[in-house]
Amino acid sequence: MTIPTPHTTAPLEVVDAKSLSAPDPSAPKGGEGRSPGKLAWRRFKRDRTGMISAYVVIAFFVVSLCAPLIAKLYGKDPYTTYGQNDTSLLDDFGSPVLPNGGISSDFWFGVEPGLGRDVFTFLLYAMRNSLLIAAATTLLVTAIGIAVGITAGYLGGKTDYLVGRVIDILLAFPSTLFFIAFWPVMISILVSPEENTPVWLTVVSLISVMTAFGWASIARLLRGEVLALREREFIEAAKVTGASPARIIFKELLPNLWTPILIQATLALPAYVTAEAGLAFLGVGLTSPTPDWGVMIQRGSDVYQSDITFMLFPGVTMVIFVIAFNLLGDSVRDALDPKTKR
Secondary structure, eight states, X not given: OOOOOSSOOOOOOOOOHHHHHSXXXXXXXXXXXXXXXXXHXXXXXXXXXXXXXXHHHHHHHHHHHTHHHHHHHHTOOSSOOHHHHOTTSBOTTSOBSSHHHHOOSSSTTXXXXXXXXXXXXXXXXXXXXXXXXXXXXXXXXXXXXXXXXXXXXXXXXXXXXXXXXXXXXXHHSOHHHXXXXXHHHHHHHHSOTTSOOOHHHHHHHHHHHHHHHHHHHHHHHHHHHHHHHTTSHHHHHHHHTTXXXXXXXXXXXXXXXXXXXXXXXXXXXXXXXXXXXXXXXXXXXXXXXXXXXXXXXXXXXXXXXXXXXXXXXXHHHHHHXXXXXXXXXXXXXXXXXXXXXX
């Protein structure tokens, strides 16, 4: 097209139709990188602390899941009392003969004082059991918290009031003390005094109690978020168009709640790891000979004066995992919500 002027005219340019349809190489393709998820992922990848923490956490889970395979390749298991079978491993007082807890080419992390179990495989299975319990509890707590929080916030009225009072009671209740007091009573009812408590019953009890008292915090958070979102224009528009409550919850509310849900889940899992280890340390969770972080630390506290090595490995690994997961949670929060970054 030419634009006439009093003095000159410009020649008509012939534009190839293909050039009009060809995308600009420098422009984002298809809006790539503009979605909230991709932006959050880019921010997270630039966070060196978050990436290192993610690698550490993934390594812990991979090693824990592969514990039976690693133990098979290693040639030992966490239940055999090698010190009782081989008198050269322990002295007359039950302490490892070799220095540093009996560390050698045969026993990479040494042997347990007293019984002489292999510390390396015991630690692998301890990590496996502790992370399994904590991960299962986190998933259940998150699922129940989402269901209760969104339901209470969306329905409001008497439902919201009743759920709010239940949440207040659970948050004020000392769950650890309750488990310590309730555990012997429940075991005496379910298991006869002549029988040993099954491991599965202990695991189910731990997960059940921690779940029963753990969902309240995330439910309260999501309830407040939903109370703010349900008055927004897009929710009112969905109601006007005749959308069902289920569609509003799953298509409108839930996509706007994934950020607090993910943040709460990443911060909850290390808390359940330490809670489970604390109960085992107090003797009301998993007990020996079942491998567990808390069991190892409890046993190590009995012998640390003569051999601190047995307590060193579970203590250091648990501290590394908890710190890494907490740093990962902070990085996820900063990536999903940059306004919270300090």
